Amino acid sequence: MTIQASTAAAQFDPESVTTDDSVVRVEGICKRYGAVEALRGIDLQFERGKLTTLLGPSGCGKTTLLKIIAGLIPATSGQIVINDRVVTGPGPERAFVFQDFALMPWATVLRNVGFGLELKGVAEGERNRIARNYIEQVGLQGFEDKFPHELSGGMRQRVGIARAFAVNADVLLLDEPFSAVDEQNRRKFQEDLLRLVEIERKTFIFVTHSIEEAVYVSDRIVLLSPRPGRLARIIEPRIDRSASPDEIRRDAAYLDVVEDIWQSLRHYAE
Amino acid sequence: MTVFGFRIPMMASLLVWALLWEIVGQLDLIFLIPPMSSIFSAGLGLVQTASWQNATWITVKSFVIGMSLAIAIGVPLGVLMGRFRIIDNICGLWVNMFVSAPLSALVPVLMILFGMGETTIVVTVFLFAVWIIVLDARAGVMQVPQSLIEMARSYGASRGVILRKIILLSALPEILAGIRIGLIRGVKGVVIGQILVAVIGYGELFELYSRSFDMERFWALTIVLFAAAMLLSAIVERAEKRIEYYAGAR
Amino acid sequence: MALMSQETKLALPREAPTTLEAIRLFAERRRSFWVVLSLACLFTAWEIAGRIPISYAFPTFSDTVAAFFEMVGDGTMIRAYFLTLQPLVLGVVISALCGIGIGILMGLSDKAEWLLAPVFIVLQAAPMAALVPLVTFIYGIGLTAKTLAVIMLALPVIVLNSYKAVRHVNPSLVDMCRSFQGSRRQQIFKIIIPDASPVLFAGLRLGVAAGFIGVMLAELLITPTGIGDLITYHRSVANYAHMYAAVASIIAVSTLTLAGLQWFETNILRPEKRRK
Numbered sequence: 001m002t003i004q005a006s007t008a009a010a011q012f013d014p015e016s017v018t019t020d021d022s023v024v025r026v027e028g029i030c031k032r033y034g035a036v037e038a039l040r041g042i043d044l045q046f047e048r049g050k051l052t053t054l055l056g057p058s059g060c061g062k063t064t065l066l067k068i069i070a071g072l073i074p075a076t077s078g079q080i081v082i083n084d085r086v087v088t089g090p091g092p093e094r095a096f097v098f099q100d101f102a103l104m105p106w107a108t109v110l111r112n113v114g115f116g117l118e119l120k121g122v123a124e125g126e127r128n129r130i131a132r133n134y135i136e137q138v139g140l141q142g143f144e145d146k147f148p149h150e151l152s153g154g155m156r157q158r159v160g161i162a163r164a165f166a167v168n169a170d171v172l173l174l175d176e177p178f179s180a181v182d183e184q185n186r187r188k189f190q191e192d193l194l195r196l197v198e199i200e201r202k203t204f205i206f207v208t209h210s211i212e213e214a215v216y217v218s219d220r221i222v223l224l225s226p227r228p229g230r231l232a233r234i235i236e237p238r239i240d241r242s243a244s245p246d247e248i249r250r251d252a253a254y255l256d257v258v259e260d261i262w263q264s265l266r267h268y269a270e
Numbered sequence: 271m272t273v274f275g276f277r278i279p280m281m282a283s284l285l286v287w288a289l290l291w292e293i294v295g296q297l298d299l300i301f302l303i304p305p306m307s308s309i310f311s312a313g314l315g316l317v318q319t320a321s322w323q324n325a326t327w328i329t330v331k332s333f334v335i336g337m338s339l340a341i342a343i344g345v346p347l348g349v350l351m352g353r354f355r356i357i358d359n360i361c362g363l364w365v366n367m368f369v370s371a372p373l374s375a376l377v378p379v380l381m382i383l384f385g386m387g388e389t390t391i392v393v394t395v396f397l398f399a400v401w402i403i404v405l406d407a408r409a410g411v412m413q414v415p416q417s418l419i420e421m422a423r424s425y426g427a428s429r430g431v432i433l434r435k436i437i438l439l440s441a442l443p444e445i446l447a448g449i450r451i452g453l454i455r456g457v458k459g460v461v462i463g464q465i466l467v468a469v470i471g472y473g474e475l476f477e478l479y480s481r482s483f484d485m486e487r488f489w490a491l492t493i494v495l496f497a498a499a500m501l502l503s504a505i506v507e508r509a510e511k512r513i514e515y516y517a518g519a520r
Numbered sequence: 521m522a523l524m525s526q527e528t529k530l531a532l533p534r535e536a537p538t539t540l541e542a543i544r545l546f547a548e549r550r551r552s553f554w555v556v557l558s559l560a561c562l563f564t565a566w567e568i569a570g571r572i573p574i575s576y577a578f579p580t581f582s583d584t585v586a587a588f589f590e591m592v593g594d595g596t597m598i599r600a601y602f603l604t605l606q607p608l609v610l611g612v613v614i615s616a617l618c619g620i621g622i623g624i625l626m627g628l629s630d631k632a633e634w635l636l637a638p639v640f641i642v643l644q645a646a647p648m649a650a651l652v653p654l655v656t657f658i659y660g661i662g663l664t665a666k667t668l669a670v671i672m673l674a675l676p677v678i679v680l681n682s683y684k685a686v687r688h689v690n691p692s693l694v695d696m697c698r699s700f701q702g703s704r705r706q707q708i709f710k711i712i713i714p715d716a717s718p719v720l721f722a723g724l725r726l727g728v729a730a731g732f733i734g735v736m737l738a739e740l741l742i743t744p745t746g747i748g749d750l751i752t753y754h755r756s757v758a759n760y761a762h763m764y765a766a767v768a769s770i771i772a773v774s775t776l777t778l779a780g781l782q783w784f785e786t787n788i789l790r791p792e793k794r795r796k
Contacts, residue, residue: 072695090699102696106714116700119710167700281638302657359554360561370778371771372732374649378740378751379767382577382760454645461647466740472650480653488654496646503645 023048023203024069024171029078031064037228038064042078044222044231048170051197051204053218055211055261057268061229062207063099063175069205070096070173082171092120095164097174101156103148109135110144112159116167127166134162138192154185165196171203178213190217191245211265215239215257216248223264233264304485313490321475322491328471332388333460336395340452344400345445348407349437358408365408369401373459377466388470391463398459399452406448410441442513450506457499579761588765596750597769604746604770607663608735611670612728619675619727620720623682627716628708637683644676652737661743666735669742673734674727681723685716718789725781732774 024046031039039061046052054062067073069080071090079086082093090096095116103112111118114131122130135144138158148156157177164172178186194217197204208214214221215237225232237257239248248254288306295305316322351358351365377394384390414437422432438445464473472491479488563581570580579587591597622640626633652669659665689712697711713720739748747770754763 067695070699072698090701092701094699096696096699098692098696100692102690102692104693104711104714106717115696115710119697119700119702119706278634280634283635284638284642286635287639302654360558363555363558364562367771367775370726370729370774372729372736372774374733374740375736375747375751375767375770378755379764382755382763383575458647458649462649462737465649465653466737476650476653480657483657492650495650496642499646500642 023083024205025081026065026069027079027081029065029068029075029080031061031068031073031229032076039068039075040228040230042229042231046171046203046205048203049197049201050219051193051206051217052220052222053206053208053214054222054224055208055214056224056229056232057226057265058209059229060224060226062209062224065224065229066173066175066205066207069171070094072096092167093169094171094173095167095169097157097160097164097172097177099176099179101148101160101180103156103159105148108145108147109140109151109159112148113162113166116163120167130166131162134166135159137165138162152185154181154189157181157189165200169202171205174204174206176207176209179209186213187245193217194241211258211261215254215261221261223261226268235261301483302485304489308486309489309493312486313493316487316490317494325471325475328388329391329460329464332391332463332471333395333456336392336459337399337453337456339392339396340399340403340456341449343396344403344448344452345407348404348445348448349411349433349441351404351408352411352441353437361404365401365404368397369405373397374462374466377463380463381467386467386469390467391460391470394463395456395459398462399456402455403445403448403452406444406451407441410444410448411437413444414440443510446506446510446513450503450510453502453506454499457495457502461495577758577760579764583761584764584768587759587761588769591750591762591765597766600746600750600766601773602746604735604739604748607666607670607738608731610663611667611734612674612724612731614667615671615674615678615727615731616724619678619723620682623679623684623720623723624686624713624716626679626683627686628712633683636679640676640679640683644680648672648676649737652734652741655738656742665742666738666745669738670731670734673737674731677730678723678727681726682716682720685719685723686712688719689715718785721781721785721789725778725785728781729774729778732770732777736770 024044026042026044026046029039029042030037042065044052054065056062064073068075071080071087071094074088081087082091104115107115110128110131113135114122114127117127117130132141132144135141138161140155140158140162143151143155148159151159157180160177178189181189190213193204197217206214206217216239218237221235221237223232223235224230235257237254239251239254239257241248243251291303292306294300295303295308347361351361373394376397377390380390380393380397384393418436418440419432422436427435461472464471465476467473468477472495475491476488479485479491566584567581570578570583573580588597622632622636626636626640651672655665655668655672659668693711693715694707697707702710735746736748739746740752744752747766750766751763754760754766
């Protein structure tokens with residue numbers, strides 16, 4: 001297979017991605033850990049209603065970049081601008097979904113989902129009402145009073161996603177959310193995620209190491225190269241989402257983009 | 271902690287405490303706390319006395335014998351418990367019980383059984399140290415991955431080879447951790463035994479100094495003991511670090 | 521043929537379950553079977569060793585049990601435990617309150633860690649028993665001295681375990697709290713302390729174990745009261761069965777206490793671990 005990327009994949013061009021509707025702007029972000037350079041000169045914009053994936057081999061700093069956007073890790077230089085305001089720490093306009101779920105083992109599903117609101121001081125009745133709504137949205141009704149250890153991996157991440165939605169943030173940051181979920185559930189999750197992107201006008205920034213997952217869910221894929229992490233390419237898959245999930249996964253355009261990305265990344269593989 | 275960009279090692283704070291001790295001692299507030307400096311000079315004099323050298327010899331001897339017994343019996347018993355369910359089921363209860371039981375209450379019993387001499391101290395050291403060595407050796411053996419044993423069997427290793435080359439080596443990090451804690455407990459055992467018996471080794475010296483209110487020597491002896499305990503544990507910790515690389519990679 | 525013989529082999533135990541088989545099945549299902557068996561093993565060995573006898577000072581198991589019930593019957597045992605448990609409970613409660621506080625502080629603040637951690641590391645590794653006689657110089661031989669002996673042994677254990685508990689809190693949970701803009705206060709009380717609480721409690725259990733050692737040391741060294749007095753007295757009058765009964769009873773009491781705490785820990789505090 002030496003077929004080059006189809007027209008569906010646009011080459012990296014900074015001008016084409018700058019739009020007025022950008023909610024999150026990453027400006028010249030660099031990150032060093034002592035002598036190790038993790039990220040170098042990252043400039044990116046993220047638009048409302050779109051899902052952007054940060055994709056790259058391990059060590060490319062994709063999770064570091066996501067945590068810098070979240071305000072969990074300080075950048076060495078550069079800045080993060082959200083809704084035209086420079087931010088330095090976590091804020092109410094962003095919500096994070098963790099790779100290891102980060103559920104409190106001593107709290108029920110209901111309290112875990114409402115935890116973001118609890119920290120903001122929302123009254124118990126109100127926050128339980130909101131939490132119940134999102135528990136239902138992610139398909140966990142009936143599990144409100146269960147504890148995390150009583151749920152499967154997939155159900156636990158549904159709790160994590162409901163918790164992020166419950167605070168009604170503009171920007172959702174998802175750090176390899178499905179990597180600890182088994183394959184069947186992962187596919188279901190990806191479909192659910194696409195549905196959520198469509199109904200909630202939010203900005204999604206998604207980190208994954210799976211090429212197929214990235215192509216399937218993304219409006220735009222940012223490829224990072226490792227050591228130090230830099231922008232390599234930006235690809236817009238432009239896949240027809242009106243087709244059924246199974247048709248998309250067999251679609252030639254979809255497969256071509258997957259192959260194109262693999263060709264870009266293969267020389268990083270060990 | 272870092273001050274002005276310099277990392278100050280944690281143990282350095284002990285110097286702060288020693289300084290504080292010196293100040294309190296110089297103020298002469300309480301006879302129990304003589305100045306650190308006079309404790310050190312008393313310590314220098316102490317190590318030259320024949321009574322200290324004798325006591326140290328006796329203490330080290332009973333400690334080494336007791337610990338050797340604890341390791342020689344503890345590790346094989348732990349390995350057996352890890353390999354055979356029936357031995358584990360019968361001994362497990364007692365090992366778990368004695369590992370946290372107040373063994374100091376047993377010392378009077380040992381005194382009437384083994385006399386007021388070194389044998390009692392050796393048995394005390396053994397009893398203090400052996401249980402944790404057994405438990406950790408057992409935990410180490412139980413953690414040996416089944417796939418590693420199956421790998422050895424698929425290449426035709428005999429039971430003896432599997433035991434020596436796979437199980438014992440794989441369990442080594444836990445066995446060493448057990449021995450380190452065992453050593454610390456052994457030091458406590460030798461001190462508790464000698465203090466309760468009160469007529470041999472450091473126990474006799476402690477008794478002598480506290481009866482004659484010779485606080486400088488009392489503290490000097492204590493510091494020697496504490497330092498020995500810390501040194502021992504540091505040595506085994508170094509050995510543990512050298513094989514740490516595979517503890518996580520099994 | 522080979523298939524046939526295998527089938528008959530498989531069917532055999534089902535048709536005629538031997539007594540041995542029944543015992544094996546029962547043993548697999550009931551843990552208490554092994555507890556009873558291992559108790560029986562030791563007590564039998566004790567009885568035989570006492571009957572030989574291996575030493576003039578080694579009473580049989582049955583004599584020891586008789587002595588135990590005699591002491592329970594005439595109330596000396598109960599009075600002794602009343603005296604022994606006072607400094608133990610007092611010392612453990614004080615150590616728990618101070619120890620968990622200091623440990624959490626050391627876990628949260630680098631400065632406190634730098635200043636205090638080495639002291640407690642030394643105190644935990646060192647033979648504190650050597651210092652117990654000192655206590656009598658200041659506090660004499662009363663309840664205060666015994667309580668202090670308990671604290672000296674229990675406090676370092678509790679402090680270091682609380683410190684480790686806080687340092688090993690799941691960093692992802694702390695990140696989660698920060699990402700929802702939780703304040704430092706909310707972080708400590710809603711995430712760090714709840715997540716550390718099983719390990720905090722385990723430290724408390726180890727502190728109780730150390731406290732038992734401390735109280736026995738105090739009663740044998742400083743002041744012959746309580747169980748320590750029973751041991752010392754019966755030893756001096758060569759009432760060995762009574763002495764052994766006192767020693768065995770304190771070991772049994774400490775074991776039962778610790779087992780109870782452990783049960784509480786695994787069943788109440790860590791429900792997520794129970795199902796495994």
